[in-house]
Amino acid sequence: MFAVLLLGSVLVVLIALLFSVCFRVRRSAVHYRMCAKLPSIPRGYLADFKLSIRLATLKPKDLLPYFGKILKQYGPVVYLNILGHSYVLLNDPDDIKALLSSSQHINKGPEYTMLHPWLNKGLLTSGSLKWHSRRKLLTNTFHFQILETYIPTFNKHAQCLMRKLEKMIGNDQQVSIYPHMTLCALDMVCETIMGTELRSQEGKSVEYVQAIYTVTDIMVQRIFKFWLWNNYIFKMCKNGRNFRKSLKILHEFTENVIKKKREKLDNALVMEEISLGKKRVQSFLELLIGLSMQNPEVMTDLDIREQVDTFLFEGHDTSSITMTLTLILLGLHQDIQNSVREELYSIFGDSEREATIEDLRSMIYLDRVIKETLRLYPSVPAITRKLRQHLTIKENQIPSQAVIGVIPYLLHREEKLFPNPLAFDPDRFLPENNCSRHPYAYIPFSAGPRNCIGQKYAVNMMKTVVSAVIRQMKIETLGSMDDIVVVSQLILRPESLPGIKITRIKK
Ligand code: HEM
Numbered sequence: 001m002f003a004v005l006l007l008g009s010v011l012v013v014l015i016a017l018l019f020s021v022c023f024r025v026r027r028s029a030v031h032y033r034m035c036a037k038l039p040s041i042p043r044g045y046l047a048d049f050k051l052s053i054r055l056a057t058l059k060p061k062d063l064l065p066y067f068g069k070i071l072k073q074y075g076p077v078v079y080l081n082i083l084g085h086s087y088v089l090l091n092d093p094d095d096i097k098a099l100l101s102s103s104q105h106i107n108k109g110p111e112y113t114m115l116h117p118w119l120n121k122g123l124l125t126s127g128s129l130k131w132h133s134r135r136k137l138l139t140n141t142f143h144f145q146i147l148e149t150y151i152p153t154f155n156k157h158a159q160c161l162m163r164k165l166e167k168m169i170g171n172d173q174q175v176s177i178y179p180h181m182t183l184c185a186l187d188m189v190c191e192t193i194m195g196t197e198l199r200s201q202e203g204k205s206v207e208y209v210q211a212i213y214t215v216t217d218i219m220v221q222r223i224f225k226f227w228l229w230n231n232y233i234f235k236m237c238k239n240g241r242n243f244r245k246s247l248k249i250l251h252e253f254t255e256n257v258i259k260k261k262r263e264k265l266d267n268a269l270v271m272e273e274i275s276l277g278k279k280r281v282q283s284f285l286e287l288l289i290g291l292s293m294q295n296p297e298v299m300t301d302l303d304i305r306e307q308v309d310t311f312l313f314e315g316h317d318t319s320s321i322t323m324t325l326t327l328i329l330l331g332l333h334q335d336i337q338n339s340v341r342e343e344l345y346s347i348f349g350d351s352e353r354e355a356t357i358e359d360l361r362s363m364i365y366l367d368r369v370i371k372e373t374l375r376l377y378p379s380v381p382a383i384t385r386k387l388r389q390h391l392t393i394k395e396n397q398i399p400s401q402a403v404i405g406v407i408p409y410l411l412h413r414e415e416k417l418f419p420n421p422l423a424f425d426p427d428r429f430l431p432e433n434n435c436s437r438h439p440y441a442y443i444p445f446s447a448g449p450r451n452c453i454g455q456k457y458a459v460n461m462m463k464t465v466v467s468a469v470i471r472q473m474k475i476e477t478l479g480s481m482d483d484i485v486v487v488s489q490l491i492l493r494p495e496s497l498p499g500i501k502i503t504r505i506k507k
Pocket of ligand 1: 125135319378383384443449452453455457
């Protein structure tokens with residue numbers, strides 16, 4: 001009897017396995033049949049293998065131009081088979097709208113899993129279920145009334161930056177502003193969102209910033225170098241060891257930020273008020289700590305750390321490169337810089353007072369300058385999604401499980417969307433020019449339900465810093481636009497930038 005039962009069970013398991021294999025093979029066959037109908041670069045085992053090798057061996061600075069060439073030759077919809085994985089590049093605003101505006105296609109591509117050891121399932125990397133509840137929760141902490149309270153902190157750190165830049169005035173030295181902008185942005189994000197002073201501009205968190213560079217650099221290498229995909233191989237190689245070392249620095253840093261905040265809130269009464277919802281929640285870290293007290297299983301320490309890591313990274317790295325490039329581009333276009341300064345004089349006159357939220361709103365021309373900087377150099381140069389269902393775009397149907405890549409860096413340089421695309425011209429964003437443009441032709445903050453939660457925050461921060469500099473200093477860039485060399489490392493990073501010369505403006 002026992003033997004019959006055992007035999008029966010084995011049979012059931014075998015049949016289930018057989019069905020599962022058949023289902024997968026069938027699904028895979030359907031998948032590849034649908035992919036075969038998509039416009040593509042030359043196909044075949046050899047061509048696919050060559051493509052994978054090419055991507056793995058390209059220099060980082062050549063990646064975006066390489067995808068640019070592919071899109072020019074085969075686009076705007078191109079299928080790529082990278083080691084058996086289906087990728088589809090989209091470069092038409094209508095198709096991009098179909099993808100990004102959908103509430104179905106909100107799961108990120110597999111490259112984001114490389115971020116998991118660092119950001120775990122923070123807002124940027126989480127999948128649908130967790131993402132929905134967290135996004136709803138955290139959106140409140142970016143309400144415009146809360147953003148307004150951040151302006152004095154932005155001013156404080158902008159003034160600290162000014163004091164550092166002033167030391168570089170007049171001694172004919174070439175200034176590399178990117179490291180200064182990075183630390184300034186980090187101080188701002190940490191103090192506003194986390195409510196904790198970092199003083200990185202005073203030389204306190206250099207190790208953290210260096211660790212971010214190491215981690216993002218290694219992650220991008222891993223995305224394209226398929227032999228590093230395997231966890232064991234990765235762990236054993238030099239890159240894997242450096243990655244772990246830097247990760248330790250990053251996690252200790254954020255754990256410290258959280259610890260400091262917890263200490264600040266250690267006053268039992270304040271804690272009680274937060275958990276009872278009596279106190280107005282000011283920073284998002286307070287909100288998360290308050291929730292973890294009410295419901296420790298729903299908001300664990302790891303849950304808090306993943307959001308802190310995500311917001312510190314996304315918040316400072318994206319804005320610092322944009323502020324740097326805005327100043328460099330203004331230094332290359334003196335007429336545009338003068339127009340920005342005129343606008344600032346019309347707002348502030350000769351006064352040296354700090355900017356208010358109303359002032360920032362009045363900086364309409366500077367707004368266009370920042371938009372144009374983000375057009376040429378979107379801080380997030382590429383976005384991916386993994387389809388959970390088929391996606392229909394015009395005559396093409398892309399199967400579920402395919403990974404879609406949208407590359408704002410290339411989209412924003414399309415001649416038919418932005419004539420003379422390499423020219424720096426803020427007037428492209430005059431209302432009369434905006435209204436005839438497709439809303440998905442310009443997407444530096446992405447679009448749809450998974451767009452950037454920090455967009456307004458970032459614009460306020462960038463206007464505060466750039467206006468503080470341009471009100472008091474003349475920037476001259478020593479070089480040309482060709483000297484701006486950027487690479488895609490999940491976010492845009494400079495490979496080399498022209499230096500600038502700073503002169504004080506005589507009043
Ligand atoms: C120039 C500044 C910025 C740019 C260009 C930018 C751009 C973007 C883009 C394109 C995305 C979508 C990424 C994707 O789909 O993979 C995104 C997401 C995100 N950004 Fe920003 N960002 C900026 C500043 C900020 C700031 C200041 C913060 C926070 C303080 C922030 C927090 C986030 C978060 C948390 C997400 C994930 C949102 C989600 O998936 O729901 N960003 N950002």
